[in-house]
Amino acid sequence: MARETPTSTTNPTPRSQSEADALIFNVAGLLGEPAGTVQDIVVACPALDPGAGPVQTRGITGELRFSRTNRGLLVRGRLSTAIALICSRCLRDIDCPVEIKLDDEALPSLDLGTGVPVETEDDVDVLRLTTHHELDLNGVVRDAIALAEPIAPICREDCLGLCIVCGLELSGGPHDHPDEDIDPRLEGLRQLIDSPDAESPAARPNSHRR
Ligand SMILES: [Zn+2]
Numbered sequence: 001m002a003r004e005t006p007t008s009t010t011n012p013t014p015r016s017q018s019e020a021d022a023l024i025f026n027v028a029g030l031l032g033e034p035a036g037t038v039q040d041i042v043v044a045c046p047a048l049d050p051g052a053g054p055v056q057t058r059g060i061t062g063e064l065r066f067s068r069t070n071r072g073l074l075v076r077g078r079l080s081t082a083i084a085l086i087c088s089r090c091l092r093d094i095d096c097p098v099e100i101k102l103d104d105e106a107l108p109s110l111d112l113g114t115g116v117p118v119e120t121e122d123d124v125d126v127l128r129l130t131t132h133h134e135l136d137l138n139g140v141v142r143d144a145i146a147l148a149e150p151i152a153p154i155c156r157e158d159c160l161g162l163c164i165v166c167g168l169e170l171s172g173g174p175h176d177h178p179d180e181d182i183d184p185r186l187e188g189l190r191q192l193i194d195s196p197d198a199e200s201p202a203a204r205p206n207s208h209r210r
């Protein structure tokens with residue numbers, strides 16, 4: 001759901017927003033206003049379909065301001081959500097907060113005066129309003145979430161990760177291994193320590209006892 005709170009004199013018709021169009025805003029009213037008119041939007045919508053990107057663990061909240069420019073709309077604001085990741089050191093599930101900062105100009109795909117489609121082939125990177133004068137932020141926000149995904153997420157700065165011998169978490173406190181796990185190259189030394197009274201010359205090659 002997004003609550004629209006226009007600060008201009010026009011009152012856009014309130015709409016109920018389903019999950020599918022949670023980040024789609026009808027801006028026809030604002031486009032009819034003079035440059036400089038602003039509209040503030042409070043966003044509180046469900047998580048997006050992640051596609052191939054990271055899965056959101058909560059919905060999207062935040063505030064946006066749409067400002068009418070000479071050419072179209074300026075879209076500014078901050079949104080926040082969180083994504084599900086796995087700590088790259090200890091493999092624990094983590095809930096990683098994501099902040100999305102938007103600062104984009106959205107241009108009409110129809111000439112506002114004539115209704116003729118605008119030539120858009122040259123600027124594929126420009127955010128375009130739909131032919132129904134809707135601002136669809138789903139793609140922009142989904143891209144921003146994917147970009148915010150850290151390459152090597154960690155559950156906390158001092159996560160020590162897992163022991164390479166036993167696989168247990170090293171952050172859990174003192175970490176000792178029983179002798180069975182000792183490095184095989186040190187096996188001879190262990191036998192010396194375990195059997196100080198052994199008389200076998202093989203076990204005590206440096207013994208000077210008689
Ligand atoms: Zn960790």
Ligand SMILES: [Zn+2]
Pocket residue numbers: 163164165166167168175177
């Ligand atoms: Zn271990």
